Amino acid sequence: MAPFPTVTAFPNADLPRREGLIVFVRGLSIQAGIGIHDHEQGRFQTLVIDVTLDLGPAPVDRLSDTVNYETIAEAARDIARSGHVGLVETFAERLALACLDDVRVRAVTVRIEKPGALDGAVAPGCELRYVR
Numbered sequence: 001m002a003p004f005p006t007v008t009a010f011p012n013a014d015l016p017r018r019e020g021l022i023v024f025v026r027g028l029s030i031q032a033g034i035g036i037h038d039h040e041q042g043r044f045q046t047l048v049i050d051v052t053l054d055l056g057p058a059p060v061d062r063l064s065d066t067v068n069y070e071t072i073a074e075a076a077r078d079i080a081r082s083g084h085v086g087l088v089e090t091f092a093e094r095l096a097l098a099c100l101d102d103v104r105v106r107a108v109t110v111r112i113e114k115p116g117a118l119d120g121a122v123a124p125g126c127e128l129r130y131v132r
Helices: 069-081 088-099
Strands: 022-032 045-054 107-113 125-131
Touching: 022 069, 045 069, 045 088, 069 088, 088 107, 088 125
Parallel strands: none
Antiparallel strands: 022 045, 045 107, 107 125
């Protein structure tokens, strides 16, 4: 009986290469002084924040090779602690720029929802993206 032939799943495939690493935090809920209307002054409202960081193809072997999730969350909390912010868009921009303080971040997308701010909608909000 003849031995089974060697079968290669992808005989002409190139070696795999890392194209990129995405680090994200989704659904971070924080309380912030936010809004431009009189009824929004002097009170906290919930923001639900998603942040996506593109770190490029660099290998990751240790925590120091990547961005710690807690760093992202703490940047959002710091913005909230800094005082009232008029627009969700301004909050998103500050958070995106804080993420870009890390030179490893090639691109950042920040999405912020403000639940309860618009009757009939699950959550209005904004999303912005910065790229180096």
